[in-house]
Amino acid sequence: MKLKAFLSTIFLPFLSSTVLAAPAQGTTTHRKFVIYYGWYSDDKGKLGQELERIIAAKPEFVISPFHTSIGRVNLRSEVIEKFHENGVKVLVYVATGQGRRELEGVLGEIKTGLDNGADGVMLDEVAMLHRNWQVDYYKEIYDYTRSFGSERLVIANPGTIMVNEKVMSVSDIVSFEFEHQWRLASQLDWFLKYPASRYLGISSNDISDVMGYKVDEESSTRDTIEAWQGRIGYHFSTDTYITLAPWLEKYQKALEDYVVSGADLYSRPV
Numbered sequence: 001m002k003l004k005a006f007l008s009t010i011f012l013p014f015l016s017s018t019v020l021a022a023p024a025q026g027t028t029t030h031r032k033f034v035i036y037y038g039w040y041s042d043d044k045g046k047l048g049q050e051l052e053r054i055i056a057a058k059p060e061f062v063i064s065p066f067h068t069s070i071g072r073v074n075l076r077s078e079v080i081e082k083f084h085e086n087g088v089k090v091l092v093y094v095a096t097g098q099g100r101r102e103l104e105g106v107l108g109e110i111k112t113g114l115d116n117g118a119d120g121v122m123l124d125e126v127a128m129l130h131r132n133w134q135v136d137y138y139k140e141i142y143d144y145t146r147s148f149g150s151e152r153l154v155i156a157n158p159g160t161i162m163v164n165e166k167v168m169s170v171s172d173i174v175s176f177e178f179e180h181q182w183r184l185a186s187q188l189d190w191f192l193k194y195p196a197s198r199y200l201g202i203s204s205n206d207i208s209d210v211m212g213y214k215v216d217e218e219s220s221t222r223d224t225i226e227a228w229q230g231r232i233g234y235h236f237s238t239d240t241y242i243t244l245a246p247w248l249e250k251y252q253k254a255l256e257d258y259v260v261s262g263a264d265l266y267s268r269p270v
Contacts, residue, residue, distance in 0.1 A: 029196040030259050031234045032252075034059045037093065038242040039068050040079050051082060053244055057252045060234075061089035061153070063122045066113045080117040089119035091153060099127035099137045107144050114145070120153030121145055123171070129164040138170040155200065165190045168198065173234065175200040179210050182232045196233035203237040215239065217247035221254040 034054050041047045054062050062083060068074045075090060083090050092113030096106055110121050123141065127134040138156065145152050156171035159178040167174050168190075176182040182201025185191055191199075203215050203223040213219055220237030227235035239245040 029231070029233045030228050030255070031197060032057065032059045032255065033200070033234050033236055034062045034244075035202065035236055035238065035241055036062060036064050036244060038244070040064070040074055041076070047079070050244055051079060053248060055083065055086045055088060057248065059088055059236075061091050061119065063091045063093055063155070065093040066109070066116070066118070075113070075116065075118065077116065084117070089153065090117070091120045091122045091155065092118045093124060094121050095124045096127075096138075096141070097125050099134045101125075103137065103140065106141060110141070110145055114148045114152065119151075120155070120172075122155040122157060122175070124157045126156045126158040126163070126167070128158060128160075128162055129166045129170075135164075135166050135170065138167075142170045161185050161188055168194060173198055173200050175202070176232070177202050180212075182227055182235065183230065185232060186230060191231070196228075196231040199232045200234040201227045201232045202235070204241065205239050206241055217250050220245070220247065220251045221258075224251075224255060225258055 034057055036050065036054060038050060039048070040051055064075055066073065066075045075092065080090050092110070094106060094109050094113075095101065113121065123138070126138065129135050129138065142154050145154050153173070154171045155173045155175055156167050157175035157177050158167060159176065160181050161176060161184050163174070165188075176185050176199065182199070185199060185201075203211060203220065205211070205215050215223070215237050223237050224235045237245075237251060238248075245251065
């Protein structure tokens with residue numbers, strides 16, 4: 001996430017939510033997820049409404065930190081069990097410091113999450129993988145995670161399209177998180193080699209005005225549909241990562257209406 005401000009100065013002048021060319025027809029998939037870095041319970045242990053709101057959105061998976069910022073367990077057993085009962089996978093957020101964080105600490109954090117019922121991990125601050133040692137670092141993380149079961153999911157978040165294609169060999173999904181990066185992904189010479197389900201994008205107001213427009217009830221829906229049509233299989237729009245947007249329900253309803261309408265849906269396996 002340290003690259004956000006830098007990348008926005010490069011790409012923001014050229015992009016907006018309305019000036020992009022229309023995506024090619026017949027290339028839409030629709031997969032939903034939720035990213036929520038906030039707390040699921042208060043300081044007395046009482047669960048908040050966030051859990052039920054996420055479940056109601058019917059995502060394929062939710063990404064959250066296992067511990068709160070003060071060290072308390074965030075993904076308690078009842079939280080993970082409730083998600084699983086409703087068909088929602090749980091992925092644990094793990095920062096890697098551009099591949100410079102001590103591997104033992106990363107693997108230990110992953111083990112804690114998986115031992116407690118998580119279905120996979122979202123690796124943040126992923127290096128660009130232009131050096132062999134970086135590839136080796138993330139390959140070890142990937143292999144370790146999959147040692148808990150071949151169904152375990154690994155998302156790598158380098159944030160930008162400047163990442164080497166080798167990221168596809170050390171993850172199941174690559175996240176183009178920073179600002180408009182998911183809009184630029186189609187420029188990669190290897191983009192079409194992989195199904196839409198290998199790509200993920202996010203639109204948010206986490207850095208004020210970084211998108212060039214406010215992500216709100218209207219633009220959230222527009223962005224997700226645009227991402228789907230552009231072969232970004234997973235996309236989520238939110239206000240901030242530590243909160244659920246007040247318009248989450250209306251946003252999800254608009255997406256459901258779009259999917260039900262059958263508008264330009266992806267026709268081949270993804």
